Amino acid sequence: MKTIILVTAIRYLTPLFLVFSIYILFRGHNHPGGGFIGGLIGSIAFVFHVLAYGSARTVNSYFQLTVYHQDRQQNNSPTQYMWDMVSANTWNRLKNRTPDWRFHIFRVRPAYLMAAGLFLATTSGVTGLLRGKPFMTGWWMEVKIPFIGSLGTPTLFDAGVYMLVMGMVLKLVFTMSKE
Structure with a gap:
């Protein structure tokens, strides 16, 4: 109940x-x-x-853990790429996602x-x-x-x-x- x-x-x-x-x-x-x-x-x-x-x-x-990632573009610096990965996987998961974002689901x-x-x-x-x-x-x-x-x-x-x-x-x- x-x-x-x-x-x-x-x-x-x-x-x-x-x-x-x-x-x-x-x-x-x-x-x-x-x-x-x-x-x-x-x-x-x-x-x-x-x-x-x-x-x-x-x-x-x-x-269950969902990890978002995308391929690194040529014009992005490594710092910007890491910042995009961190922001996509923490507080900004569904906002501003373009179609080139992929995700993996890890289950324990x-x-x-x-x-x-x-x-x-x-x-x-x-x-x-x-x-x-x-x-x-x-x-x-x-x-x-x-x-x-x-x-x-x-x-x-x-x-x-x-x-x-x-x-x-x-x-x-x-x-x-x-x-």
């Missing part, structure tokens, strides 16, 4: 859920949390968005998100083997990032699990919402 209260609330809660899920993801190597619970919280944002708006609008809003599918997450999690374990240590041995960077801490292979593993969980839940939700 689509109500104006749900639609309005989801518009404000979706970014909050996503920011909180990223916070839980990076908090996970020092405190409870990590990739699994962060992925669940992040996917809850999209589940509520599907309930409020439908799966087609959720896919078009969050999982949940299956690709699952595959990338599994690859990232596996790669984080292989780095220990490449350094002559056992599989899944943690390696930490010396530099500490404010509010996050130091990054390392456990953070990469958590990011892979985050993407895997989010892809699984999104695949389930998008499949069930179409039926």
Whole structure:
């Protein structure tokens, strides 16, 4: 049931859920949390968005990117050409378009998100083997990032699990919402 209260609330809660899920993801190597619970919280944002708006609008809003481009004319400088590309792909998408503009649509599918997450999690374990240590041995960077801490292979593993969980839940939700 689509109500104006749900639609309005989801518009404000979706970014909050996503920011909180990223916070839980990076908090996970020092405190409870990590990739699994962060992925669940992040996917809850999209589940509520599907309930409020439908799966087609959720896919078009969050999982599809349209990139406009055109061939470079001889009289344009490289700076002007780059400015035209940036303005066409940000705030001026449909205004002043001539027929020589083309576009590509890039979609992030949940299956690709699952595959990338599994690859990232596996790669984080292989780095220990490449350094002559056992599989899944943690390696930490010396530099500490404010509010996050130091990054390392456990953070990469958590990011892979985050993407895997989010892809699984999104695949389930998008499949069930179409039926």
